[in-house]
Amino acid sequence: MMDEGIELSLTIAQIIQRLRGSHLHSQIERQAKECLHQPDVKLESLKEDVRSFLKTSGWERKLQNAVYRELHIQLPPRHPPAPPEHLKEPLVYMRKAQASWEKRVLKSLNSMSTELGVPLAHMRPAAEQKELTNKWNEMGTDEPDLSRFRPVYAPKDFLEVLIGLRNPNHDSSEDISVRSHWGLIQVPLNVRDIPHLREAYSELNLTSGQMGIDDHALIHPAVLCTHSLFCLHVSCVVVMEEDSAAAQQYSRQGCPTGLRADLWALILNATNQPQDVMHYEQLKAGVIQHNLLVDNLIYKDVKLTASNDDYYFVFEDFLYQVLLCFSRDTAVLEHFKYNSATPPKSYIQGEIISVIPFHGFSMYVAPLCFLYNEPSKLYNVFREMYIRYFFRLHSISSHPSGILSLCLQFERLLQTHLPQLFYHLRQIGVQPLRLAFKWMVRAFSGYLSTDQLLLLWDRILGYDSLEVVAVLAAAVFAFRAENLMEVTSLASAEAVLADLSTLKVMPLIQVFLFATAM
Amino acid sequence: MSGTPDDTKPVNFTVKAPVYLQIGDAKADTAHSGVCVVDVNLPFGKPVNIEEVTFKNYYTAYVTVRLLRRNPKQEAPAKWCTAVRDLPLMDNPHTEGGSQDYYTIHRTQMQVEPDHVVCARLILRQPSLAWLTFSLEDIKIFPHTEPDPEKEVSDWLSDLTLTDQHPDLEGLPDPQTVSSSIQQMWALTEVMQTNQTTASIGRFDVDGCYDISLLSLT
Numbered sequence: 001m002m003d004e005g006i007e008l009s010l011t012i013a014q015i016i017q018r019l020r021g022s023h024l025h026s027q028i029e030r031q032a033k034e035c036l037h038q039p040d041v042k043l044e045s046l047k048e049d050v051r052s053f054l055k056t057s058g059w060e061r062k063l064q065n066a067v068y069r070e071l072h073i074q075l076p077p078r079h080p081p082a083p084p085e086h087l088k089e090p091l092v093y094m095r096k097a098q099a100s101w102e103k104r105v106l107k108s109l110n111s112m113s114t115e116l117g118v119p120l121a122h123m124r125p126a127a128e129q130k131e132l133t134n135k136w137n138e139m140g141t142d143e144p145d146l147s148r149f150r151p152v153y154a155p156k157d158f159l160e161v162l163i164g165l166r167n168p169n170h171d172s173s174e175d176i177s178v179r180s181h182w183g184l185i186q187v188p189l190n191v192r193d194i195p196h197l198r199e200a201y202s203e204l205n206l207t208s209g210q211m212g213i214d215d216h217a218l219i220h221p222a223v224l225c226t227h228s229l230f231c232l233h234v235s236c237v238v239v240m241e242e243d244s245a246a247a248q249q250y251s252r253q254g255c256p257t258g259l260r261a262d263l264w265a266l267i268l269n270a271t272n273q274p275q276d277v278m279h280y281e282q283l284k285a286g287v288i289q290h291n292l293l294v295d296n297l298i299y300k301d302v303k304l305t306a307s308n309d310d311y312y313f314v315f316e317d318f319l320y321q322v323l324l325c326f327s328r329d330t331a332v333l334e335h336f337k338y339n340s341a342t343p344p345k346s347y348i349q350g351e352i353i354s355v356i357p358f359h360g361f362s363m364y365v366a367p368l369c370f371l372y373n374e375p376s377k378l379y380n381v382f383r384e385m386y387i388r389y390f391f392r393l394h395s396i397s398s399h400p401s402g403i404l405s406l407c408l409q410f411e412r413l414l415q416t417h418l419p420q421l422f423y424h425l426r427q428i429g430v431q432p433l434r435l436a437f438k439w440m441v442r443a444f445s446g447y448l449s450t451d452q453l454l455l456l457w458d459r460i461l462g463y464d465s466l467e468v469v470a471v472l473a474a475a476v477f478a479f480r481a482e483n484l485m486e487v488t489s490l491a492s493a494e495a496v497l498a499d500l501s502t503l504k505v506m507p508l509i510q511v512f513l514f515a516t517a518m
Numbered sequence: 519m520s521g522t523p524d525d526t527k528p529v530n531f532t533v534k535a536p537v538y539l540q541i542g543d544a545k546a547d548t549a550h551s552g553v554c555v556v557d558v559n560l561p562f563g564k565p566v567n568i569e570e571v572t573f574k575n576y577y578t579a580y581v582t583v584r585l586l587r588r589n590p591k592q593e594a595p596a597k598w599c600t601a602v603r604d605l606p607l608m609d610n611p612h613t614e615g616g617s618q619d620y621y622t623i624h625r626t627q628m629q630v631e632p633d634h635v636v637c638a639r640l641i642l643r644q645p646s647l648a649w650l651t652f653s654l655e656d657i658k659i660f661p662h663t664e665p666d667p668e669k670e671v672s673d674w675l676s677d678l679t680l681t682d683q684h685p686d687l688e689g690l691p692d693p694q695t696v697s698s699s700i701q702q703m704w705a706l707t708e709v710m711q712t713n714q715t716t717a718s719i720g721r722f723d724v725d726g727c728y729d730i731s732l733l734s735l736t
Binding site for chain 2 (some may be wrong): 083086090091092167169171172187189190235398
């Protein structure tokens, strides 16, 4: 609606304001000052010479990456300037629903504290602090008594809230759209169907090579070598050039295993500069000083989920190191000032905790442990992924990557392209969303085998959207449709969908998007 | 440059209650036609030149803006014209996208010049049956102000940031040539320092005056 020129200059002004005073800003200034000593920098052409120096030394690229990151997490400016809560979430009834959900979670935490007689936060005695410092790298060996603690909420509780969401202005008196009565989600959000998805995800076309399928041994070695080598070469160049935008584009067709860690860090612009390490150390000091009630919930969650998982139990210690720090990181809240949806946060006796974990929360971190073994780097990457994507999976918002849109998209895809299956499941009293919700809320972590999961998360990063999670959920149903058509109860439906560990993610998505008859 | 909403106050006007057009005569059979008309009466006797119209949407899919303009010079009666026709506010009338967003319609987006406007009429359309009601909230009209050279703050601010323009020197030499000649003189003094001789400089006056052409630089 706005003049494009005005919108662009507003965006530029916002980004400049965000980057001014940042560490990168002072680094570039220092570099510019130091390069004045160089002989090829002349007084007459000072501006151009400094700029070309910054270009060749790679600093311009770093600035580009920083701007690229800001563009990702910023919202477009609006004119007239809308109030901040509107920028976070434009729909009033969703804001209210999110606020009341946050209150409910906090109330549950408070009542747990009262019931168990455990304070929400208390300072550790000196001896305990010393012990924890010594045991920092092996907290998994601890076996505290966590039987009294229970998770604050589980995904299925959250699903009930989403199902109950209604737009007060929505006319549901008549059977205008029977489809809305098939599925559970009753909110009319705009979600994309297969024709639009084909356009948006054109790189996943059946004719394009994908990492993880086309480097398989079944292909003729000569073709295989050339293709893989080419992809590897491109990815090496991207990493060396340190180009975030190129890395993101590249990731759409999957990352080679050896370079995935670098590519993801590039896309997220998660550097491991000294100040990042220092920030992590500060958080660690906070963990050692204070014990939060939430810490016990984290322990319990890790013990119940990741430690029981064949792939992730080895990373138990890392998970504690990351999650305990994460729950105290107020910098996470900073990002939500200008991003949509506020995660559940609270002031607890003067300490702000950023996120109250739910059952399964540690599974967001676990797959990353395969890529990063340095705690502060692992922490940075996880934090970036959380503030860009994962928080949307457990917040109520109208964002296209929000869990509400994903649920609706899953239901719509199934209703449109597998109507017989949907109808059959409803006949036997099964709502497909109840089966798929737990997959989507964790972005399939813990359900797929790790290499497949990482290929899926490549696409989340590459397309900067969680839509592919909803598409995969529908594709899984399509794949197991024959078996599902024969089940006659909820239990047997669950059994058919219990084990996803043998699935190959990319062929499923490709076939569902590009080979479904329209 | 014209005034921005930041320092311009919106025009005071009265908004009549929105009229939802209905199909059918009987009051009982109130089938919504999906069209609503909002009349905006600007202050009587003071026609407005519109800069922009801002509002907050509430489930309206399309808006048409019609203006009643009266040209002060001519004696002709006021005429209605369409400024904006069927501007889409929602991507899809059936879904939430854009349903509660803030919008601005600038004069540059209008098909006619919104000057000497006496009355404005907003025609709202919402063809979808999904919604119980639709409207626009918080409608504001900002007048077009002519740029005021003396009072414009941004003019002298932009002057300050201009670096390409050369300032008015009024007889003073050009800074570029001065700096390059200073560089030459500096180089000269360096050379002189290194080549110091004990010979006296000696005067080159001829008949009591200096002759420039006899001075030599060594």
